[in-house]
Amino acid sequence: MPLIVEDIAKRFGDHVALDGVSLQARQGEFLALLGPSGSGKTTLLRVLAGLERPDRGAVSFGGEDLLAMDARARRIGMVFQHYALFRHMSVAQNIAFGLEVRPAKARPKPSEIRKRVERLLELVQLQGLGGRYPAQLSGGQRQRVALARALAIEPRMLLLDEPFGALDARVRRDLRAWLRQIHDETGLTTIFVTHDQEEAMDLADRVAILRDGRLEQVDTPERIYEAPASAFVFGFVGEGVQLPGEVTDGVLSVAGWRSPAPAGTPPGAVTVSFRTESADMLPATADGLAARILTLSRRGGSSRVTCEIGGQTFTLQAPKSLIAPGVEVRLAPHAVIIHPK
Amino acid sequence: MTLRSLTPGGAALILAALTALGLLVVLPLAMVFHEAFRQGLGAYLTALAEPDAWAALRLTLLVAAISVPLNAVFGLAAAWTIAKFEFPGRSLLVTLIDLPFSISPVVSGLVWVLLFGAHGWLGPLMQELGVQVIFNVTGVVLATVLVTLPFVARELIPLMEQQGTDEEIAAITLGAGPWTTFFRVTLPNVKWGLLYGVLLCNARAMGEFGAVSVVSGHIRGLTNTLPLHVEILYNEYDFVGAFAVATVLAGLALVTLALKSALEWRHAGELAAVRRH
Numbered sequence: 001m002p003l004i005v006e007d008i009a010k011r012f013g014d015h016v017a018l019d020g021v022s023l024q025a026r027q028g029e030f031l032a033l034l035g036p037s038g039s040g041k042t043t044l045l046r047v048l049a050g051l052e053r054p055d056r057g058a059v060s061f062g063g064e065d066l067l068a069m070d071a072r073a074r075r076i077g078m079v080f081q082h083y084a085l086f087r088h089m090s091v092a093q094n095i096a097f098g099l100e101v102r103p104a105k106a107r108p109k110p111s112e113i114r115k116r117v118e119r120l121l122e123l124v125q126l127q128g129l130g131g132r133y134p135a136q137l138s139g140g141q142r143q144r145v146a147l148a149r150a151l152a153i154e155p156r157m158l159l160l161d162e163p164f165g166a167l168d169a170r171v172r173r174d175l176r177a178w179l180r181q182i183h184d185e186t187g188l189t190t191i192f193v194t195h196d197q198e199e200a201m202d203l204a205d206r207v208a209i210l211r212d213g214r215l216e217q218v219d220t221p222e223r224i225y226e227a228p229a230s231a232f233v234f235g236f237v238g239e240g241v242q243l244p245g246e247v248t249d250g251v252l253s254v255a256g257w258r259s260p261a262p263a264g265t266p267p268g269a270v271t272v273s274f275r276t277e278s279a280d281m282l283p284a285t286a287d288g289l290a291a292r293i294l295t296l297s298r299r300g301g302s303s304r305v306t307c308e309i310g311g312q313t314f315t316l317q318a319p320k321s322l323i324a325p326g327v328e329v330r331l332a333p334h335a336v337i338i339h340p341k
Numbered sequence: 342m343t344l345r346s347l348t349p350g351g352a353a354l355i356l357a358a359l360t361a362l363g364l365l366v367v368l369p370l371a372m373v374f375h376e377a378f379r380q381g382l383g384a385y386l387t388a389l390a391e392p393d394a395w396a397a398l399r400l401t402l403l404v405a406a407i408s409v410p411l412n413a414v415f416g417l418a419a420a421w422t423i424a425k426f427e428f429p430g431r432s433l434l435v436t437l438i439d440l441p442f443s444i445s446p447v448v449s450g451l452v453w454v455l456l457f458g459a460h461g462w463l464g465p466l467m468q469e470l471g472v473q474v475i476f477n478v479t480g481v482v483l484a485t486v487l488v489t490l491p492f493v494a495r496e497l498i499p500l501m502e503q504q505g506t507d508e509e510i511a512a513i514t515l516g517a518g519p520w521t522t523f524f525r526v527t528l529p530n531v532k533w534g535l536l537y538g539v540l541l542c543n544a545r546a547m548g549e550f551g552a553v554s555v556v557s558g559h560i561r562g563l564t565n566t567l568p569l570h571v572e573i574l575y576n577e578y579d580f581v582g583a584f585a586v587a588t589v590l591a592g593l594a595l596v597t598l599a600l601k602s603a604l605e606w607r608h609a610g611e612l613a614a615v616r617r618h
Contacts, residue, residue, distance in 0.1 A: 049514055071513045078514040084507035088529045098515035101525070146511075153515055 002027045003048075003157065003189060008057035009213075010043055017043040018054065019213035025191065025206075030183050032204035033193045036236070040213040041193045045159050048191065050074050061157060077150030077188075081162040083142045085134040091145050092117050092130035098153035120148040123182065140171040147179075151186065158183075158190045164199065176203055197237045201225065209233050231271040231339040238275060241314050241331075244341070245272040252338070255310030257289045262338065269341040274333035276316030281329050288330030295325055373591055377584035388585035396562040397570035398589060400478065404553075404566060405546040408486040413539050416493025421527065423494075424501030425509065435498070441490045450484045450555025476558030481566065484552035489542045496538030500531055537604050544597045548590065567593075 003025040010018040018040045025031045033041040046052040048059060050071030059066040066074060086094050095117045099108055108116065121127050124144040134142055143163055150158060163179070164172040180203055183190050194200050200207045201221040208218040209232075217229035228234035235242055245254030247270055252261040254272045282288055289309055296305040296318070305318045309331065347355075378385055388394070419438055423431060441449060455461050457474035467474060474480045508530065512522040528535075550568040557564040559573060567590045574583035 051510060051514070072516045072518060074514075075516070076514065078511070080507060080511065082507060084511040086508055086511075086526055097512070097517070097525075101512075101515065101517040101521050149511075149515065 002062045003191075004058075004060045005044075005048070006058040008044065008047055008054045008059065010040075010047065010052060010054045016213050018047070020057075021210070021213070021215050023208055023215065023218060025189055027189055028187045030180070030190045030192065030203065030205045032200035032207045033191060033210060034197060034200040034207050034236070035195065035210035037195055038212075039210040041195075041210050042161055043213075044210070045161050045191060045193050048157070049076055049078050049159055075153060075156050077153060077155030077158045079143070079146050079150050079158070079160040079163045081165045083134070083139075083146045083166075085142055085146055085149070087134050089133075090130065091126065091132050091134070091137070092121070094134070094145055095120055095130075095149045095152050097149065116152060120152055123151070123185075124148045125178075138171075139167045140175055143167065143175065147182070151182075155188065158186075158188045160190065160192045162193055162195070164196075165194075172199070179203065201237065207237075209236065228273070228337060228339075231273060234273040234337060234339075239277075239315065240273055240275045241279075241309060241316070241333075242271055242273045243310050243312065245270050245338075247338070252336070255289055257287075259287075262336070265338055266340065271339045271341055273337045273339070274335065276314065278335065279316070279331045279333040281316075281318045282332055284328040284330060286330045286332065288332035291329050291331050293325055293327045293329065370591060373584055373587050376580060377588045379584075380581050384581050385585050388579075388582040389589070391582065393561045393565065394570060394582075394586050394589075397565045397567045397586065400481070400563075400565065401547050401567040401590075401593075403478070404482050404485050405543055407482050408489055408546045409539060409543050411486055412489050412542050413493050413535065415490065416495075416497060416538060416542075417528075417531075417535065419494045420497035420501050420531075421523070423498055424504075425506050425527075438491050438494050441487055442495075446488050446549065446551030447555055449487045450552035452487075453480055453483050453556050475556055476560065476564060478564060480556035481553050481564055484556045485546050485549050488549050488552045489545045492542035492545060493535065493538035496534050496541065497531055500534040501527075504530055533604060533607060537601065540597055540601045540604065544594060544601075547593050547597075 003023075005021060005023040008018050008021045009016075021040070021044060023031075023044075033044060035041045043052060047054050048066070050066070050069065054067070061074075086097065089097065096113050099113050099116065102108075107113075117130065118127075121130055124147055126141060126144055126148070129137070129141070134145070137145065147163075160179075164175055167175065176199060192200070192204065201224070204221065206218060206220055207224050209216040209224065211232055217224060217233050219227075219229075224233060224237055228237065231242060234240060243254050245252055247261045247265050247267045249267070250261050250265070252259050252265070252270075252272065280288075281291075284290075291307040291309045294306045294308055294313065296303045303318050304315060306313055306315050307329070308314075377388075419434070422428075423435060454475055456463055457467055457480065458464055459468070459475070461475075472479075474483065508526050509522050512526045517525065548568060549566075550572075553566055554569055554572075557566065557569055559565060559569055561570075561573070565573065567586060571583050571586050571590065574580075574586060
């Protein structure tokens, strides 16, 4: 594990930004930090970059104590949400900056710097734009320059802080695939902060979910989706139904529906969750959760319906048959996930 | 934005503005030149050839040459501190920087007399050290520095606050040290604003009358700046002399103004680019 984060805590006045976060990343891993705004993900990234000093905890990279080094010595490439390009420098000068500010002994020759800038422009598909200024580029192009600039210093790790947050949806999707490709080519350990669950699940090898400065779960996107560690994680990473329920004597009762609880479930008040795409919609005579259809919109082979279950409204996919507004149906989930309250 | 055709109301407003400008700015300026040349070019040149006038011009340029760089460095440092860092007492510092704007220049001169004058707090000490501040070039410089202190800082603080610290942080993550970051990132980003502030500061440094008048002692050929010299000549009913020297002052101001306009024009383009950024 080259990156080991241990028990990092950080507070700003009364606000607790990070409350004991421990995390590890493998060499070359693409890790997403996902969470709502204010969950502490950007603070964690800034701690890794050396822009923020934690109140306690330790960070090591490849066995080296990162917290003992200041930001400029860490050689960690960073990409910011608002690009932070040097506005008075051309694209080529921006990319060359990290090489040109090196002490004379470590600085490559001007011809070598030029060559490297050319290679990076090619890598980020901006050949021929080296003479432009940031103000003359689109948002997507600027972010690619920012990435090239971060890669120019041959970083040991790459940190991206909501890099696509300021871009429109289409550009985001294109850049997403492209970023993953760059990551696979360079093999850099990459930590990526986002509040967009789709982006995180799409892109990352593993996703770390933060809430109020604490880690809720660190896992592969599949595991996060299928086996969420908490009701919060379930709700954050996809559509689904979440209802309060109760387990007594191995029987789960939720919104008037009783079914055997999964083996080993301790008794007590619980939150019951299931994904809407893994539930069958049956006629009102069948066994299942009682649901009443409110509205529906037909789209291709299936319909999206909003329905009311146990006093709450949910949106889900449904087959075309048997549904019309006002109809009572039963929902039979294939598998429910139960988290204690 | 397209230009709209002029309505009668609009035309009246523009006419009123031009009239006011003509009466209040152009006419007095023209009067200066008219009075200076009243007795012909010969008298004008004779008045300018006066050694005391030359001494006043030299002193004015010297004072500007000392106080403008001082305040440029101070303003840059103060704006950088205020705009890029959060610290207790920040708003107090902003208020202190504005203080010279809000107090009368006469008071700005008087404080030096109270401090360094023969009966001032530090007067006896200065006498012992053999340093004369009041009725001396030192005093003139001190008074000018105080009066012109806010110009550069005031120009740079909003600009630097608007630019934020993103680029500096990026520079640090790329391995740049604090001085490199300042000279290669922070300073180039504010260079036009800095030049504009320096020009305003310079205009005021050369034209300052009140504060300088209190500390200078009006010693001809020694502690007289151009504005003070104009007053002395005028009080002696040497109108041609007074207005001739005034044209030099006006000329310096006009050059400064022309430079300022040229910069403003370039600055506008840069600011637009920054906003697009």
